[in-house]
Amino acid sequence: MASVASPLLRRNPKIWLPSNYLFSFNQKLFLSATPEIQRRSIDKILIANRGEIACRVMRTAKRLGMRTVAIFSDADKGSLHAKSADEALHIGPPAARLSYLNASAIIQAAIKTGAQAIHPGYGFLSESAEFAELCENAGLIFIGPPASAIRDMGDKSASKRIMGAAGVPLVPGYHGDQQEVDLLKAEADKIGYPVMIKPTHGGGGKGMRIVQSEDEFIESLLGAQREAAASFGVNTVLVEKYISRPRHIEVQVFGDKLGSVIHLNERDCSVQRRHQKIIEEAPAPNITDKFRSELGEAAVSAAKAVNYYNAGTVEFIVDTLTDQFYFMEMNTRLQVEHPVTEMIVGQDLVEWQIRVANGEPLPLIQSEVPLNGHAFEARIYAENVPKGFLPAAGFLHHYNPFPCSPTVRVETGVEVGDSVSVHYDPMIAKLVVWGQTRNAALVKLRDCLSDFQVAGVPTNINFLQRLSSHEAFEKGQVETHFIEHFKGDLLLDASALVEEEAYQAAKLGATLVAACICKMEQIKSKEAYDGKDKLLHLWYAYPPFRVNHSPRRAMELEWQSEITDLGPKHLKLVVTYETDGNYCVKTEDSDNKSPGVKVSVLHLGHLDFRVSLDGLSTSVSLALYSKDGSKHMHIWHNQQHHHFMQSVRSVQSIEEGSQHKQSFDKSHTVPQGTVVAPMAGLVVKVLVSDGSRVEHGQPVLVMEAMKMEA
Numbered sequence: 194m195a196s197v198a199s200p201l202l203r204r205n206p207k208i209w210l211p212s213n214y215l216f217s218f219n220q221k222l223f224l225s226a227t228p229e230i231q232r233r234s235i236d237k238i239l240i241a242n243r244g245e246i247a248c249r250v251m252r253t254a255k256r257l258g259m260r261t262v263a264i265f266s267d268a269d270k271g272s273l274h275a276k277s278a279d280e281a282l283h284i285g286p287p288a289a290r291l292s293y294l295n296a297s298a299i300i301q302a303a304i305k306t307g308a309q310a311i312h313p314g315y316g317f318l319s320e321s322a323e324f325a326e327l328c329e330n331a332g333l334i335f336i337g338p339p340a341s342a343i344r345d346m347g348d349k350s351a352s353k354r355i356m357g358a359a360g361v362p363l364v365p366g367y368h369g370d371q372q373e374v375d376l377l378k379a380e381a382d383k384i385g386y387p388v389m390i391k392p393t394h395g396g397g398g399k400g401m402r403i404v405q406s407e408d409e410f411i412e413s414l415l416g417a418q419r420e421a422a423a424s425f426g427v428n429t430v431l432v433e434k435y436i437s438r439p440r441h442i443e444v445q446v447f448g449d450k451l452g453s454v455i456h457l458n459e460r461d462c463s464v465q466r467r468h469q470k471i472i473e474e475a476p477a478p479n480i481t482d483k484f485r486s487e488l489g490e491a492a493v494s495a496a497k498a499v500n501y502y503n504a505g506t507v508e509f510i511v512d513t514l515t516d517q518f519y520f521m522e523m524n525t526r527l528q529v530e531h532p533v534t535e536m537i538v539g540q541d542l543v544e545w546q547i548r549v550a551n552g553e554p555l556p557l558i559q560s561e562v563p564l565n566g567h568a569f570e571a572r573i574y575a576e577n578v579p580k581g582f583l584p585a586a587g588f589l590h591h592y593n594p595f596p597c598s599p600t601v602r603v604e605t606g607v608e609v610g611d612s613v614s615v616h617y618d619p620m621i622a623k624l625v626v627w628g629q630t631r632n633a634a635l636v637k638l639r640d641c642l643s644d645f646q647v648a649g650v651p652t653n654i655n656f657l658q659r660l661s662s663h664e665a666f667e668k669g670q671v672e673t674h675f676i677e678h679f680k681g682d683l684l685l686d687a688s689a690l691v692e693e694e695a696y697q698a699a700k701l702g703a704t705l706v707a708a709c710i711c712k713m714e715q716i717k718s719k720e721a722y723d724g725k726d727k728l729l730h731l732w733y734a735y736p737p738f739r740v741n742h743s744p745r746r747a748m749e750l751e752w753q754s755e756i757t758d759l760g761p762k763h764l765k766l767v768v769t770y771e772t773d774g775n776y777c778v779k780t781e782d783s784d785n786k787s788p789g790v791k792v793s794v795l796h797l798g799h800l801d802f803r804v805s806l807d808g809l810s811t812s813v814s815l816a817l818y819s820k821d822g823s824k825h826m827h828i829w830h831n832q833q834h835h836h837f838m839q840s841v842r843s844v845q846s847i848e849e850g851s852q853h854k855q856s857f858d859k860s861h862t863v864p865q866g867t868v869v870a871p872m873a874g875l876v877v878k879v880l881v882s883d884g885s886r887v888e889h890g891q892p893v894l895v896m897e898a899m900k901m902e903a
Contacts, residue, residue: 235310235334235551237262239303240278241324242314243293244606245623246527247274250312253543262306264299266292268614274606280306287616293317294426296324300331310334310550312543316618319526320347320395336550338448338525342499346523349393350431356520359498361491364510364519366433378410380432387435390417395425396524398468403435416895419877423897440511440672441465442477442518444492445534447542448502449549455559456489457538460530463671464660466582471653472660473530473570475537478631478669488518495523503549504531504542513672529572529623532602536568536627567631569638571657575619575650578684579758582653584619588612591648591816591827592621595641600627613650615874621647631669635661643832648816648825655755655834659683685756692757699752701806702828702835703764704778705813707748708792709802710826711768711776716796744770750826750837764837804830868893 238254239262240247251261251274263278268287275281282302285292292298294317303311311328313319319337322344328335337343346352350368357363366388367380381388381404390413392400400421402413414430422428440463448454461477462470476485492507506528508521531542540556549555575585589611594603605622613619624641628634642658660666660683665675676683750764769777769789779789793805800815816827826837874896881893 235547236260237306237308238310238312238336238547239264239299239306239308240274240312240314241293241299241318242312242316243269243272243274243617245274245604245620246314246316246529246606248277248606249604250314250543251277253541254312254547257544257547259547262302262308264293264302266616268612268616272606272611273608282306287614289317289616296321296327299324300327300333303328303333304331308333310336310547312336312546313526315526315529320524322347334550336503336546338501338503338505342501342505343525345499346505346525347394349391349522350429352523353431353520355498356495359494361495361498361520362518364433364436364521366431368431370429372429374411374414377414377430377432378407381410382407384432384434387437389433389435390414390430391433392417392421392425392427393429393431394427395421396522398465398470399424400430401468419895420897423877436510436512436519438513438672438674439463440477440513441470441508441521442480442488442511443506443508443524443528444489445528445531445542446492446496446501446505446507447545447549447555448496448505449555450502450552451554453555453558454493454496454501455555455557455562456492457534457540457542457562458564459485459488460528460533461671462530463673464666464675465673466676470530471572471574472657473533474631474634475533475568476564478671484516484518491518491520495520499523501525504546530570532604532623532625533568533570536602536625537565538563539565566627566629567634568625568627569634569661571624571638571642571661572620572653573622573624573645573647573657574653575613575621575647576653577651578653578656579754579756585650586613586615586619587650588820589621589647589649590818590820590825591646593646593814593816594622595624595645600637601625601641621650621652632667635667639832644829646814646816646827646829646834648818648827648836649820651755656683658832659756692754692759695754695756696752696762698833699754699762699835699837700764700780702830702833703750703752703766703837704780704790704792704806705804705811705830706750706815706826706828706835706837707746707766707768707778708776708794708804709813709815709828710748710817711746711770712794712796712802713800715770743772746770748839750839751823752835752837755834755836761838870896 237260240250241264243265247263254261260279263275263281264284265272265275265281266285266287269275284298284302285295296318299311311333313324313336318324320343322340325335325337325340325343329340345355350370353363353368366384367377386407387403387405390402390404400417402417404410404413417430418428421430440461442459442461444459445457446454447457458475459477460473460475462473464470464472488509495507496505504527506524508524509518510521511518527542527546535542575587577583577585589607589609592607592609594605595601597603602625603622604625607621613621624645626634626637626641628637639658639661642654642661645654647654663679663682665679746768748766748768750766751761752764753761765781767779767781771777776792776794777789778792790807795803797803800817802813804811804813811830814829818825822840824839826839828835876894877897878895880895881887887893
């Protein structure tokens with residue numbers, strides 16, 4: 194197939210998914226192999242979403258010869274998805290309820306621009322039966338399932354009853370409509386603790402609470418209801434028996450308007466934090482063909498029970514102690530993790546969605562669905578891992594994802610200069626890889642993560658590297674408590690050994706940074722005076738120095754570990770410019786006086802270098818920017834990333850050293866006893882009153898940011 198991309202996407206190859214990302218499997222296509230849809234009832238689509246999923250839908254729509262319309266809030270003005278569309282309309286203020294959840298405004302935008310169809314993406318209005326009906330009433334095609342199926346499956350209590358009638362296995366629990374606190378507590382007592390409280394609407398782990406004892410139930414219930422109301426507009430919940438060692442396995446189903454329903458194999462989404470997925474894979478590891486077949490048949494039965502068509506995902510919880518699976522819920526939309534399914538079946542599921550919405554039949558029957566190789570998806574978030582995966586907002590000063598190829602995809606909705614907003618989910622990108630085997634795909638995932646560069650906000654990349662390298666993960670021994678069970682390996686504590694190892698690695702990184710920066714300064718100085726007086730050329734190529742002394746430069750860097758939360762450490766370095774064009778870098782600190790090391794630097798262009806240190810050669814990439822009165826330096830080398838800060842006054846010649854003052858401003862410190870919020874957000878509940886006496890570690894308020902409570 195020919196590929197059609199917008200000029201913007203052609204200028205940004207690292208975020209453009211080439212048409213050959215789908216493998217050349219023997220696949221049966223919809224009616225025609227041409228990029229044009231034969232039924233021309235859809236030629237313009239409005240994407241009622243933002244970020245990476247909006248960009249993802251646009252790529253397929255453009256390849257099919259369709260025009261696209263984006264909507265954007267005040268917070269997304271100038272965003273990648275708005276610039277990538279053929280047309281873009283402002284939809285409202287940053288708050289989602291006033292913009293991306295404003296159904297009537299979105300309908301009017303579609304009518305105004307002449308779009309015949311609306312793709313809801315995922316999240317926001319994607320699982321709103323009312324929105325699907327509004328589209329239909331306005332004469333617009335909703336690229337998704339029928340409103341009746343969304344309603345049946347969107348109410349988790351009703352869906353449990355429907356699934357029970359269809360013979361799909363269910364977890365014991367209360368799925369009724371009555372929501373009185375006393376009744377829900379009585380049902381929880383009857384089920385037996387621990388129990389899981391889950392919102393009846395929505396998904397993504399929002400509003401879920403694990404309750405270990407009856408004393409915790411009421412407070413957990415109220416928190417779940419608040420978060421559900423904020424995220425989905427409905428605060429009703431269900432209560433189920435909590436399975437202590439579960440796996441989360443889901444099945445991709447697809448139906449057409451002619452009554453056909455098939456499944457496209459399963460995905461394992463067990464590895465989660467805060468009840469949200471961070472690494473998904475397809476197919477699920479360590480299951481038998483018989484189990485896979487039974488799981489797929491149950492998923493198809495679930496879809497048929499509600500007359501389902503278009504893309505959907507039936508989620509199951511698998512008890513690892515008994516190998517029994519139970520229906521959990523159905524997501525009546527395209528999932529965030531749909532690319533791993535695309536990679537193993539060789540199909541574009543967004544194209545399937547559009548064609549099915551246009552009335553075309555499914556292109557495959559069940560026996561024709563392939564299962565080729567293995568795929569992983571790693572979600573890259575702006576978040577502070579050592580502080581409990583708290584979401585982080587900020588400016589992307591540097592963003593250089595791994596290059597795309599037929600076996601590597603990067604789904605993203607941001608570019609350098611964008612901000613990660615407090616108003617929306619903090620996901621930066623999805624890294625998707627494919628290999629002939631699970632092990633081959635896993636090796637590729639690690640390699641890509643090690644060269645995925647983000648600077649400006651804290652991310653979970655380092656954590657994903659450790660997770661994907663863990664022995665139990667390598668063996669496919671995954672379940673939903675994987676991170677908790679192995680937190681000693683993954684969420685490294687602040688032990689002296691761990692911190693010392695990290696500090697030694699940081700000192701090496703600082704040595705490389707110092708040498709590369711000195712090299713850049715020399716190059717810039719020489720370029721500035723090239724062709725002028727040769728003495729000036731020589732003079733400005735070095736920092737101030739004395740006769741008969743080698744030029745030297747002092748630096749003081751502040752380093753914060755990405756794996757522990759102990760606070761910053763300071764590194765003092767002295768770089769000596771040698772006559773052969775190399776450098777001798779000496780690192781000094783209160784604990785150790787290391788000898789200087791000889792460093793040779795070859796500038797490869799921009800901020801890329803080839804550095805030889807004591808005879809060992811390595812590739813180095815830097816990111817440099819200024820923020821809050823400090824210079825920030827990021828280095829990537831040998832599958833490691835380090836972040837250093839430097840005050841404006843901390844780069845100087847040795848002769849200026851006697852005048853050197855404290856490098857880092859502490860004026861931002863707060864009085865002792867002050868409680869500082871870990872992130873910007875909305876205060877939803879105050880747990881203490883003015884004048885109350887509190888204990889260390891006691892919660893004082895509940896905040897909501899980036900759709901999560903903390």
